[in-house]
Every structure is written in structure tokens, then in C-alpha cells.
Amino acid sequence: MARTLINLPQAPRRGELIEIRALIQHPMETGYRPGADGKVLPRDIVRRFSCRFNDGAASELVISADLFPAIAANPYLAFHMVATGSGMLTFTWEGDNGFTQTETVALKVA
Amino acid sequence: MGPGSSAFAQAPPPPLPYVVADDGIPEPLTGAPGDAVRGRAIVANRQAGLCLLCHSGPIPEERFQGTLAPDLGGAGSRWSAAQLRLRLVDGRQLNPTTIMPSYYRVQGLVRVGAAWQARTLLTAQQIEDVVAYLLTLRAPRQ
Amino acid sequence: MSPSTQAMQKDDSQNPAMLWVQDGEALWNRAVGKSEKSCAGCHGAAPAAMRGVAARYPAYDAAAQRPVNLAGRINLCRTRHQQAEPLAAESQELLGIEAYVAFQSRGLPIVVATDPALAPLRERGRKFYQQRIGQLDLACAQCHDDNAGKRLGGSVIPQAHPTGYPIYRLEWQGMGSLQRRLRNCLTGVRAESFPFGAQELVELELYLFARAAGMLIETPAVRP
Numbered sequence: 001m002a003r004t005l006i007n008l009p010q011a012p013r014r015g016e017l018i019e020i021r022a023l024i025q026h027p028m029e030t031g032y033r034p035g036a037d038g039k040v041l042p043r044d045i046v047r048r049f050s051c052r053f054n055d056g057a058a059s060e061l062v063i064s065a066d067l068f069p070a071i072a073a074n075p076y077l078a079f080h081m082v083a084t085g086s087g088m089l090t091f092t093w094e095g096d097n098g099f100t101q102t103e104t105v106a107l108k109v110a
Numbered sequence: 111m112g113p114g115s116s117a118f119a120q121a122p123p124p125p126l127p128y129v130v131a132d133d134g135i136p137e138p139l140t141g142a143p144g145d146a147v148r149g150r151a152i153v154a155n156r157q158a159g160l161c162l163l164c165h166s167g168p169i170p171e172e173r174f175q176g177t178l179a180p181d182l183g184g185a186g187s188r189w190s191a192a193q194l195r196l197r198l199v200d201g202r203q204l205n206p207t208t209i210m211p212s213y214y215r216v217q218g219l220v221r222v223g224a225a226w227q228a229r230t231l232l233t234a235q236q237i238e239d240v241v242a243y244l245l246t247l248r249a250p251r252q
Numbered sequence: 253m254s255p256s257t258q259a260m261q262k263d264d265s266q267n268p269a270m271l272w273v274q275d276g277e278a279l280w281n282r283a284v285g286k287s288e289k290s291c292a293g294c295h296g297a298a299p300a301a302m303r304g305v306a307a308r309y310p311a312y313d314a315a316a317q318r319p320v321n322l323a324g325r326i327n328l329c330r331t332r333h334q335q336a337e338p339l340a341a342e343s344q345e346l347l348g349i350e351a352y353v354a355f356q357s358r359g360l361p362i363v364v365a366t367d368p369a370l371a372p373l374r375e376r377g378r379k380f381y382q383q384r385i386g387q388l389d390l391a392c393a394q395c396h397d398d399n400a401g402k403r404l405g406g407s408v409i410p411q412a413h414p415t416g417y418p419i420y421r422l423e424w425q426g427m428g429s430l431q432r433r434l435r436n437c438l439t440g441v442r443a444e445s446f447p448f449g450a451q452e453l454v455e456l457e458l459y460l461f462a463r464a465a466g467m468l469i470e471t472p473a474v475r476p
Contacts (some may be wrong), residue, residue, distance in 0.1 A: 007265030027423070043336045074268040078383035096366050156405065160388075163405045174406030178399050202389075209399070211388045219389055223444045226387040 002026055004103050007037060011110040012083045020051070020062075023076040023090050024101065030069035045069055046095035049077060053085035055108070064091070085110050125214050126234050133204055134192025139214070139234035149243025152236055153182070158242065164209070168247065178209065184249035185235070194241045197234070213237060254475065257422070261474040263306030269420035269472030270349060272344070272427050276352025279345060283338025285308050291349070298356050304323060306354035307362050309457050312369040319373050319454045323350050323429060341448035347418045347427045354417065354471035362415070362469065364462045373451075377459030380452060392456075407476070413464040414457065416473020423476065430457055 005023040012103065014017045031043025052066035063079045091103045115166065128135050138144070152159040152170050161167065166175040167182035185194065196203065199211040213231040253261075260266050280291045280298050295301040310321040322327060326349050327338035355435065360423050382393040395404065396412035399429035403409070417430040424432075431453045440444040 003271040005265050005270055005274075021265050023266070023268060023271070025268075042349070050351075074271065078267065107358060171279060174403075176405055177403040180410075209394050211390070219387065220383060221385045221387075221443045222387050223439070223442050226442045231387060236356070 001054060001099055002093075004091070005029055006103060006105050008089070008105065010109060013109055014109045016083050016109075017080055018083050019033060019077045020089070021076065021078050022049075023074060024093050025074055026093070026095070026099075028067075028069070028071055028075060029075045029082060029096070032069065034068075043069065044096045044099075046075060046093050046099065047073070048092075048094045049075075050092050051079070052090045053081065053087055053094075054090065055085050059090075067095075084110055093103070122229050124228075125230055127214060128199065130196060130203065131192070133196060134190060135195040135199060136192040136208050138191075138238055139195070139199075142235060142238070144235075144238035144240070144242030146239070146242040146246050148236075149239035149241070152232065152240050155245060156214040158236075161240075181245055182244065186247045187249040189244070191241055191245055194244050195237065198237050198240060226244075257363050257474055259475055261416075261472075267420065267472065269427060269474060271333045272348045272418070272420075273353045273355050274474055275344065275348035276350070278357075279349050280352055280454055285330065285334035287333065287335045289395055290327070298352060299424070302353045302356035303361050304357050304358045305361075306357040306471060307360045308365050310356070310370075310454050310461070311365055312367045312373075314369075318451055319370060319458060321430070321454050321457050322353060323431075324449060324454070326350060326353070342429060342432055344427070347429065350429065351427065351472050352419050354469065357469040358471055360467050360469050362461055362464050364465045370458060373455045374458040374462055375453075377455035377457070381459055386438070386441035388441040392437070410475075412460060413459045413465060413467055415467050416470045416472070416475065419475045421475045427472075430460075 001023040001058045005021070007021040009016075009018050009029050024045050026059060027044060028046065029044040031040070031045075033041050033042045042098050046067050048064065051062040053062050063110055065077065077104050086106070086108045089105050089107050091098070091105070093102075128139055129137065136226065150169070153161045153167065154172050156163060156224070162169065162172055164176040166182065166183050169175075186201055189197070197208040197210070199214040201208050201210045204210055210239045211231055214234065214237055216228050216230055253296050260268075283290045283293065292298070305401070307323070307324055310316075310319045311325070313320045313325075316328065323341070323346055326346065330336040330338055339349075356456055384391045384394075392412065397408050400409050400411045414430050417433070418427050418432070420427055421433075431447075434453055434456060435445045435448075
């Protein structure tokens with residue numbers, strides 16, 4: 001399991017525009033770099049990130065992004081959403097070599 | 111070449127002798143004249159000349175030039191070939207505290223890495239090429 | 253440092269080095285070695301037990317008769333008390349524990365250890381800092397004292413204060429120790445480097461910390 005840092009505001013007002021930040025530990029190896037032995041290191045990147053919001057009634061996609069080799073190691077993504085109500089935010093990272101990780105964080109509106 | 115040997119591993123010849131007169135080296139280090147085009151390439155190359163790490167110069171295609179040392183622009187108006195040659199070969203004879211490396215000196219160095227031991231930063235011919243290039247850098251007429 | 257790099261460091265939810273601090277916290281509490289003891293098993297909770305430690309290292313280890321930096325101390329603890337294998341230099345585990353321990357001193361001023369055994373070692377570090385070395389024949393002081401703030405190529409030369417180690421360096425795309433950074437400069441001037449853990453490097457660390465006395469620890473720092 002890779003480490004993640006997920007940050008969202010505590011108890012935002014209903015209807016407030018909030019910023020969500022998500023960072024994951026990942027080498028993002030480009031597939032173009034030589035290793036110590038001179039051979040090219042195989043590509044190992046996160047290819048897709050998504051965040052879904054589930055208020056208990058329905059699950060809705062908040063954002064999804066395709067990632068490419070030019071993105072730095074330990075990719076950090078920040079995005080905005082309207083806090084329509086309380087619910088669960090599910091973050092998913094998927095990548096090369098079968099990499100997949102899901103984190104779930106509660107969003108509680110005041 | 112046999113196994114385990116390479117051109118890189120061979121000990122290079124020691125630096126050629128030279129004669130300092132006033133604040134310069136009047137005679138070229140080699141018989142072949144310097145080539146300003148090759149010299150420009152050496153100055154621009156951050157693994158060969160290393161010049162642009164500290165100096166800036168009229169080489170617009172090279173970004174991220176240094177600010178530690180004077181602009182090379184106009185160097186050919188400020189200095190003669192002899193003066194430029196000594197400043198490249200061993201500027202510390204003129205200013206012992208300069209941060210400019212001596213490009214043609216192997217004596218008096220401490221803890222040189224194995225890959226660079228007994229090697230001058232530039233060859234005699236490369237010094238002549240850089241001198242030839244720097245002489246082309248004339249200050250604009252006032 | 254650019255405002256964006258500073259912002260990245262200051263915000264713990266943006267600072268990627270906090271991932272290693274998290275790793276270190278888990279390792280702090282994990283029993284290892286034949287002793288089956290964790291760091292916490294002896295020291296207790298790190299926020300209290302490790303507060304201020306990184307601000308006064310390196311220290312002199314009387315039993316080993318040599319100066320040790322924080323990573324060296326962690327490995328001595330592993331071999332002596334946990335009866336575990338030492339962690340490899342620059343391994344993610346060692347960087348994690350080191351970052352977690354040093355993080356407990358964040359915001360505290362660097363204090364110079366008064367142990368008299370350290371004084372001659374620190375002096376050797378100072379001399380090395382001022383010694384011209386390598387094919388480029390440059391001393392640490394010539395760049396980091398005399399020319400700090402100017403640009404070497406595209407990079408601003410810093411004042412060489414060891415306030416934030418281990419650091420997340422954007423150029424490395426990862427974490428690294430002060431010794432990794434020192435070895436970078438040694439190679440940069442084309443000098444023969446020292447292996448990780450060499451006493452010469454610890455002596456240089458001793459001098460750098462004394463030189464930075466009073467500055468605040470900012471581990472885990474982000475650097476370009």
C-alpha cells in the first residue's frame with residue numbers, strides 16, 4: 001500500500017466551494033530513464049486518478065484525470081467541488097504493473 | 111585494446127610546458143591554430159568547458175547561464191590572446207583566490223576523483239580553441 | 253527558494269516528505285530484531301521523547317569513539333538495543349525514521365552540542381569546508397559563503413544550512429539525507445567522494461550545524 005495525503009476542509013457550509021488535495025507516494029518512473037546498469041527502467045506510472053462522491057443515495061464522479069510520464073513522482077492533485085451535502089469521497093489511483101489503490105474519506109458539511 | 115583497458119583508463123600525457131611573460135602566455139600551447147567554432151562548442155558544453163555554469167555569454171541557445179563570474183561578451187576586446195591563455199591555463203597565478211578553475215594544471219590539487227586524476231580540465235588544443243573563440247567576442251563600438 | 257517551493261514545504265498536505273514522516277511513525281512503533289522491541293518500546297511516544305534531538309545532533313558516541321549523526325544513532329540503536337540489522341544508508345526505511353525523529357524538532361533552534369569530544373571534530377569539519385578540493389579546486393566556502401545567492405547555471409547557490417534534512421528534493425524526485433547532498437557537491441567539484449557514514453562527512457555535518465546555530469529546524473523540508 002502506498003502512503004497518501006488527503007486533505008479536505010473540516011465542516012464546510014452546505015453549498016460551499018471547497019478545495020480537495022490528494023497526494024500519493026509513487027515513483028512515476030517515466031520509462032525513458034537509464035538505471036544504474038545503463039538499461040532503460042521500465043515505465044511505472046499512475047495512469048488514471050478519479051474521485052467519486054457518494055451521499056448515500058447516489059455515487060457521482062467528481063473528477064477524473066489521465067496521468068502521463070511527464071508528471072512528477074508522488075503526484076499531487078488539487079481540485080474543487082461544491083459541498084452539496086455530507087457523504088463519502090472515494091479516491092482511486094490506477095497504474096502500471098496492476099497498481100491500484102483506493103482511499104475513502106468522509107465529507108461532513110456543517 | 112585488450113580486455114579491461116580503454117582509452118579512458120589510459121594515463122594522459124602530462125601538460126605541456128609553457129612560458130609566462132607579464133600576465134600572459136604569448137606562445138600558443140600547440141602548433142595547430144585554435145578553431146573558434148570548436149571553441150564556442152566547448153564553452154557552451156556544460157560537461158566540457160563548464161564555462162556557462164559561472165559565466166554568461168553571447169550563446170543565446172544555452173539557457174540558465176551563471177552569474178558568478180563576468181559576462182564573456184567583449185572578452186576579446188578586454189584581453190589579448192596571451193592574457194586569455196594564462197587565465198584559462200592557470201588563472202590562480204594572477205589571483206590566488208579566484209574561483210575560476212585552472213583548466214590546464216594537474217599539480218597542487220587535493221582529493222581529485224579517480225576518474226579525473228592527472229587529467230587537465232581541457233587539452234592544450236581545446237585551450238587554444240577557446241582562446242580563438244573568446245577573441246571573436248568584441249565589444250560593440252561606442 | 254521560490255515561493256512555490258516554500259508553499260509546498262509549509263503545507264503538510266502538499267509536502268510530499270510528509271509521506272516519509274508517516275512511514276517513520278509506523279516504523280517507530282514496529283517491533284524489530286531479536287529483542288522484538290520497537291523504538292517506542294524504549295523511548296515512548298516520539299513527540300515528547302524525540303523533541304529537540306535533531307536540533308542538537310550530531311553527537312559523540314563514547315562507546316564507538318566517533319561522532320554519529322541522527323541516521324548513525326538510529327542504526328546504533330538497532331544493533332545495540334533492538335538486535336536488528338542496521339538499515340542501509342538512504343533506504344526508504346532509514347529516511348522515514350530519520351524524518352519522523354527530526355520532525356519532532358520542527359520549529360526548534362539548532363543548538364551546538366557542548367560535548368568537549370566534539371570540538372576537535374567540528375574543527376576538522378570547518379577546515380574541510382574551507383579546503384579546496386577536486387579537479388575544479390573549489391572549497392565549500394567559496395560557493396556557499398562567498399557566492400551564496402548567485403546562480404550556478406540555473407540554480408541559486410544556497411547558504412548551506414542543514415535545517416531541513418532529510419529533505420524532499422525536487423531534483424531527486426524523492427527523499428535524501430544531508431550526506432547525499434554533500435556527496436552531490438563533492439562529485440560536482442570532481443573530488444573523490446566519501447562513502448555514506450564516513451567520519452569526514454559527519455565532521456562536516458558537525459561544522460554545518462554549528463554554523464547554523466540558532467536557525468530553526470524545518471524538517472521535512474522541500475528543496476529544488
